[in-house]
Amino acid sequence: MKQIFPDKNKTGLTRELIDAMAPMFEQASAGAIAIDVDSRITWINQCYSDLLQLPSPSSVIGKEIWRVIPHTRMPEVVATGKPMLLDIMEHNEQQLVVSRLPFYDDNGKVVGAVAFVLYDDVQPLTPLVSKFRRLHQDLAAARKALAKKTRGTRYSLTDFVGASPQALEVKRRARLASGRDVPVLLLGETGTGKEVLAQAIHAASERADKPFVGVNLAAVPENLLEAEFFGVAPGAYTGADKRTRDGKFQLANGGTLFLDEVGDMPLP
Incomplete structure (x- = not known):
């Protein structure tokens, strides 16, 4: 039986699990895409292709992902081996909530990454996003005030x-x-x-x-x-x-x- 997580310190998927979960990605997400270790697109479903307004899924297979999705962070996932479980990506003035995971071969080596779009409209998440932004602004203001207090002049x-x-x-x-x-x-x-x-x-x-x-x-x-x-x-x-x-x-x-x-x- 293939192991799902090659190392207890790594959070990712094996190629076999990616293949097994592909149908679920098709149904449960607004789009899904996979790349290899060189950040070239190896698979994209029809939903994501339509979302990106591509001629067809096959038209981008083999292309570097950043040429298709300029603001993608998928190469970062491949390079670090670290997942991004929740992120907001902007594409063509549209905000997408995405999740990205690296996947490994049998030896625990990163050989690519997969991403799926959880939401293609952040409107339902507006209260949560607004609260996060307020907390972030409050934290930045507090840090600035603390720095001024500790590093300022009397x-x-x-x-x-x-x-x-x-x-x-x-x-x-x-x-x-x-x-x-x-x-x-x-x-x-x-x-x-x-x-x-x-x-x-x-x-x-x-x-x-x-x-x-x-x-x-x-x-x-x-x-x-x-x-x-x-x-x-x-x-x-x-x-x-x-x-x-x-x-x-x-x-x-x-x-x-x-x-x-x-x-x-x-x-x-």
Whole structure:
């Protein structure tokens, strides 16, 4: 007896099961199609052919699927071996709800994929789709607000206290710096407000809506500076996080990276 799932970690179909299920696809879906490992169409039923307004099913056999369905993700299923159980595909201003599955040979190798159209009209799913879009928008807004809160600035030039000629000159230079896309070196004793000034320059610049990322270099061991700046891949060293950790350059991309106590960095 042929196995249906070659590997417990794979979700897909064997060729035999595809052949056995073809009649069901004909009856239960609004269209079905199959491709080989080179993403060439090996089978398409009459319903899908009519839906795509093709001359006949046989007219596209052997063609690369993207030539017939430009926005298809079937090649991605073949390449990754991962199913797409529910997706919305647009074709000729029509939204189709489709499901895609890879299929395997007896050795567990991906040899193609099959897709079937669950709905050729998303109108019945409008409430569900609308709810998903609202949740997606809410999530995006929450992430943006969180990023702004965690990577934003608290200070502006009005928070840099001082009315002496020297303080006013510092503010004047800070305003000049905020209008230019250049690195800025802030010199001063501890407690004179270098970070306040750095945040103020960022807040007054065109980068104000981008991240402000500060890193205290005096607190970073020399052997971890590279990881701090450029990030860490999962398991890069003993004790490293199992997830990818972005470096400060990536976190501050488009914004400002404030290197606090840069003079304490090892010279190399």
